[in-house]
């Protein structure tokens with residue numbers, strides 16, 4: 534959603550279009566209707582249109598309040614030991630496909646712990662004295 538919003542007070546005076554330094558505002562008069570246009574890719578977010586609008590019709594609430602807006606939401610894979618989020622399910626699928634193997638859902642510290650336990654079991658003499666949490 535564009536952060537540039539115009540409320541019902543807009544009367545189509547075009548002061549904003551004429552005072553936009555980035556030519557990010559335009560209008561179209563067609564079939565007895567005036568349409569105000571805004572191009573997000575050109576907009577410099579300077580707020581000039583908001584300052585010059587005589588109707589206080591431009592709403593920059595998102596810009597001025599620094600509000601965060603959700604753009605995507607996806608499921609997470611959690612560490613099977615401690616529940617720490619590791620990566621998204623989608624990323625996990627992509628990685629598994631690229632690596633051509635399943636990826637065990639373990640956070641970095643439990644992955645390291647598991648590697649040490651395996652090493653201790655494989656080399657009991659060498660690893661004596663190196664305590665690792667179970």
Ligand code: SF4
Nearest residue numbers: 553576577579580582
């Ligand atoms: S914020 Fe600035 S650049 Fe963007 S539309 Fe308004 S006047 Fe133009």
Ligand code: SF4
Nearest residue numbers: 543544546547549586
């Ligand atoms: S300056 Fe304000 S009232 Fe005039 S066209 Fe732009 S938004 Fe509408």
